[in-house]
Amino acid sequence: MPELPEVETTRRDLAERIRGRAVTGVSFADGGPLPVRDMEPEAFAAAIRGRVFGELERRGKYLIAHLEGGDALVLHRRMTGNLLSRRPDDPPDAHTRAIIHLDDGAELRWTDLRRFGRWQLTTDPASAYSGLGPEPLGDAWFVADLAAALRGRAAPIKAVLLDQRRVAGLGNIYADESLHQARIHPLRPAGSLTDAEMTRLHQAIRSILLLAIEQQGSSMRDHVGGLGQRGTMQERWHVYGRAGQTCRSCGAVIEKSRVAGRGTHICPDCQPSP
DNA sequence: CGTTACCTGAAA
DNA sequence: TTTCAGGTAACG
Numbered sequence: 001m002p003e004l005p006e007v008e009t010t011r012r013d014l015a016e017r018i019r020g021r022a023v024t025g026v027s028f029a030d031g032g033p034l035p036v037r038d039m040e041p042e043a044f045a046a047a048i049r050g051r052v053f054g055e056l057e058r059r060g061k062y063l064i065a066h067l068e069g070g071d072a073l074v075l076h077r078r079m080t081g082n083l084l085s086r087r088p089d090d091p092p093d094a095h096t097r098a099i100i101h102l103d104d105g106a107e108l109r110w111t112d113l114r115r116f117g118r119w120q121l122t123t124d125p126a127s128a129y130s131g132l133g134p135e136p137l138g139d140a141w142f143v144a145d146l147a148a149a150l151r152g153r154a155a156p157i158k159a160v161l162l163d164q165r166r167v168a169g170l171g172n173i174y175a176d177e178s179l180h181q182a183r184i185h186p187l188r189p190a191g192s193l194t195d196a197e198m199t200r201l202h203q204a205i206r207s208i209l210l211l212a213i214e215q216q217g218s219s220m221r222d223h224v225g226g227l228g229q230r231g232t233m234q235e236r237w238h239v240y241g242r243a244g245q246t247c248r249s250c251g252a253v254i255e256k257s258r259v260a261g262r263g264t265h266i267c268p269d270c271q272p273s274p
Numbered sequence: 275c276g277t278t279a280c281c282t283g284a285a286a
Numbered sequence: 287t288t289t290c291a292g293g294t295a296a297c298g
Contacts, residue, residue: 002293003293032282033281061293076293076294077292078280078293078294079281079292079293095282113281113283114280115280116281172292220292221284221291222292
């Protein structure tokens with residue numbers, strides 16, 4: 001579910017709310033898989049109780065909640081995970097799987113319908129996301145870096161964009177939207193893109209991710225920000241979720257197919273077949 | 275590389 | 287009843 005803009009929205013919403021706050025306890029829902037898989041829930045609760053949060057960082061789609069002392073709680077929302085700050089008397093949130101209680105009385109609620117999300121308490125946070133490629137919104141991501149990631153690759157460009165080792169943070173929605181804005185068909189062999197196409201794609205990725213962050217992400221169904229609010233980027237989609245509707249750029253009918261195992265949306269006029 | 279499994283629920 | 291869903295690890 002959540003891609004870079006959705007995770008960044010959570011980070012911005014929660015960073016100042018948790019900084020300096022101590023954990024007073026953790027409670028987990030009864031029954032079903034929990035986000036902590038590499039230790040027993042009781043051991044996890046004992047290990048984090050009393051710890052104080054520092055900076056809340058994002059890397060790709062990972063959230064890194066640093067703890068004073070150097071270790072961190074690394075979270076990945078996967079498909080339906082949400083982390084939100086609530087007060088104890090706020091109404092319950094559906095599919096709440098865990099709650100971190102803070103010393104100012106706030107509750108950090110983890111909701112996750114499909115239970116794919118993961119938490120990892122680690123003394124070496126970087127090891128949790130060591131294979132990630134560059135941050136597409138970073139100061140040091142240039143067209144040349146995208147070109148290097150694509151060079152010689154026969155795989156469809158969409159598959160490469162979804163590969164977190166090449167670029168960190170793109171998922172199915174923003175891969176489709178970026179390729180449409182850049183006027184590139186998702187099945188084009190990655191290594192076959194011209195310089196002009198790579199320049200357009202680099203620009204499209206950055207501008208779409210920035211707009212999506214402004215919009216606080218896409219709330220197709222499950223995503224909410226750190227305060228429980230829905231994003232509005234779904235109103236700006238050009239192709240994703242719009243099969244059968246007309247292209248906002250040229251009026252052609254948006255088509256849906258399957259590429260790299262994922263539902264894939266294109267405008268057949270803007271994005272000619274390879 | 276593409277496919278399957280992991281989970282639950284909504285929609286077709 | 288079947289299919290599909292924003293992700294990714296483990297398969298072959």
